[in-house]
Amino acid sequence: MIRVENLSKYYGQGRERKTVLQAIGLHIAQGECVVLKGVSGSGKSTLLSLMAGLEKPSEGAVYIAGEPISKLPDLHQSKQRNRHIGFIFQAYNLFEDMSVYENLLAPLIPRKLPVKEVDRAVSKALEAANIAHKKHTVVRNLSGGEKQRCAIARALVNDPEVILCDEPTANLDKDNAALFTRQLQQLKGAGKTLLIATHDPLFETLSFVDRVVTIEQGRI
């Protein structure tokens, strides 16, 4: 499902050049749940951004569902991401002044679906993330855990095969973190491919995690 080949990322040039990722190779099968473990600054978030096509690599390639997402032109990269990938960010990256419902509409806009289908997709995602009761609440008025659930709903609204999570429990308390892991387990049960970048030891102990991959100084 996800194939990473010889992936490197540098910033700057010449003496100023800083290597963030170096010759990463990784293969994640469909339906697999992989935890990417590493300390802050080890390159986890960069790797996830490259996998999601949010950034271009300096070298190497990322394939999602057989398509070289890192090589695609911007427009096609966005379409590919919209179709195949759900991304849960550490800081949620929600539209704070919009309602939960409106936040979930955003990823559906490029698909130009009929209104009924849009409503059905949003309701399904809200139910799955257990946030349907806050549908019309403005995001700014939600608690941290609710924001996280809204972010999960947004990641699910397009029914993607791959879910990428970047430090998903970093801003959650213990109870909400436990709730989040239960939701991840449900997603794994639904056949989604999960990649969780985290330094939280909680994920190493979870029964549904298939593999833990350690990243150190940009190398796996």
Added chain:
Amino acid sequence: MELRILMDTGVLIYLILQTILLLFGTYALLGALQILRRWNFQATSPRQYSLEKRSYLVMLVIVFLTFAKIALFPFFAYTLDHLATMIPGAMCAAGVVEGVWFGEALLVLKLGLLFSGGVWLLLNRLDLQATDYPFMRIKSVLFVVIYLLLLLESGMDVAYLQGLSTKTPVQCCSVIYGVSGEQNALPLGLGTATLLLLFYLLFALQPLLLLQRQGYLLALANGVFLFVGYYAVVHFFGTYIYELPTHKCPFCMLQREYYYVGYLLWGSLFLGVFFAAAAAFLQATVKKPMVKLQRYSVWANALFTLLCSYFVVSYWLKNGVLL
């Protein structure tokens, strides 16, 4: 270069913009040459990624350059028309164009540049719709050609403006296109009636060719239509715009007295021909029929034909006679 001409606001603005565009073009040329030398979309090397990144900027610069050139052409025509007030004997842009021996060639070059730029824009659009930049090399080659034309145009612009004199009288439309003028005679011994018959037949042929999906023939028909349309306007329809049977000029209609209708008239003809020619070029390059562009061509030519006919019908309705 005469200071009076150089210091004209229109000329100054034109020259400054042209210089800026040439600088932009030079930057884009360096990028295009690098793409031609090193582009390999399959590669996942740092060089290829950095080239892809640079290509976004290069393409954006070319898009900007092309749109700016499209906007600059009517401005150039307007400036020429305005310069007529400074050049003895000139009453419209016709006299100013004739003021230097290569004036007409410069206009043709400018039109050629617009056509090439337009084709580049369409090719770029097709390239961005694909997932693997299939036309990156063709686009780059085409841009190198466009740049060379741009360079030639800039040189000719300077030489042309330098060659214009505010002291030497020039011939203008009444002489050039008048009864005894060298450009008065219709080509191939055509009479006005035959010319008009050919004009309307060629127009009627175009929707038929579109329906039959004959893209190359449509382009050919448009090539002939450009030629026939030009003569039909100068020798027949133009006289109804001016409401003077002896006044035959392709430029006076660009003036305020005629509500600048020349811009719309010539613009629609050039657009019609451009879309048909571009469709044929792209069909040959991309190996796909370009029906949408062909449809635009027929619509633009329909506008041109309607406009031409409107002036004749309107004159007849007002006066009950034809010129």
